Amino acid sequence: MPTTACCSTLRRATHKRAAPLLVAAFGIALSAPTWGNSWQGSLGAGATYAPNYLGSDDYDTRLLPVLNLAYGDLLSINVRDGIEWHAVRQGNWTASPFIGYTFGRDNKGDISQFEKVDGGATLGLRVSYQQGPWRYSVAGSTPVSGDVEGAKFSARAALRMPVNQRTFFTLSPSVTYSNEKWTDSLFGVSAQDSARSGVASYTPDSGYWRMGVNASLSYALTPEWTATSFIGTTYLTGSAADSPIVDELGSEWQALGGISLSYRF
Structure with a gap:
């Protein structure tokens, strides 16, 4: 218990120190004259x-927000990558510190007797490289709030190409590594969870890899409105799969x- 309290205090202190620095950094960036003069996006x-x-074999349908915004060349906001400040641009290379979000784990369905794991904000750095229609990126992040602890690292490639004048196809393979603490936060079974649910307790002894691929097809209904369909699959390995x-x-x-249906402005 003392160790848990110490970790929680340290995480709160880290969050308190990091938040003002990030607010100041984004405030300085927003005031820079090189940013352009308007938002663009969808x-x-x-x-x-x-x-x-993550890890469930029960599915349900939920609403999904579409948010893709950019202010000049230095700031972008989207649901998947969070708020990115493109601090360094050199040729086709971009380095971007970001504020993101990691989902926790709801106690519903098969794990209704488990303790809920709250998601939270993350801080990270992403480095990307544009080569023709492909964009390659690597990123690392760590949570600063919520119940998830540890670190996550990912590599992704994204292809965007036109099918015809109105239709675009995207393909995005990815691989992600989550360390032992991150894995334990989402896939560990505590003694209390085990006693309530009857599921054997489990403490991961290592991290895990997650491999996946997503694809989408977007059709421009008008110059402003676009309809998109998407599919994807992910495979869990290591201590998560066990x-x-x-x-x-x-x-x-x-x-x-x-x-999804989106409006571009």
């Missing part, structure tokens, strides 16, 4: 059919699909 909504939580949450109650294979 807003909308859609629906996705996806697992109840967890009873996945091995007994869920599945290492995760899939999703959905549609």
Whole structure:
């Protein structure tokens, strides 16, 4: 218990120190004259059919916000990558500190007797390289709030190419590594969870890799309105796949699909 209290205090102190620095950094960036003079991007909504939580084999449908904004060349905001400040641009290379969000784990369905894991904000750095229609990126992040601890590292490639004048196809393979603490936050089974649910307790002894690929097809209904359909699949390995949450109650294979409608301005 003392160790847990110490860790919680340290995380709160880190968050308190980091937040003012980030606010100041973004404030300075927003006031820079090189940013241009207006926001651009798209807003909308859609629906996705996806697992109840990472590792689940039960699916449900939920609403999905569409948010892709850019202010000049230095700031971008989207649901997947968070708020990015493109601090360094050199040729085709970009280095971007970012504020993101990591989802926790709801206590519903097969894990209704488990303690809920709250998601929270993350701080990280992403480095990307543009080569023709492909964009490659690597990123690392760590949570600063919520119940998830540890660190996560990912590599992603994204292809965007036209099919015809109105239709665009995107393909995005990715690989992600989450360290032992991050894995334990989402896939560990505490003694209390075990006693309530009857599932064997489990403490991961290492991190895990997650491999996936997403694809989408977007059609411009008008110059402003775009309809998009998307599908994706992910495979969990290592200590995540060995967890009873996945091995007994869920599945290492995760899939999703959905549609969205967005307005570009």
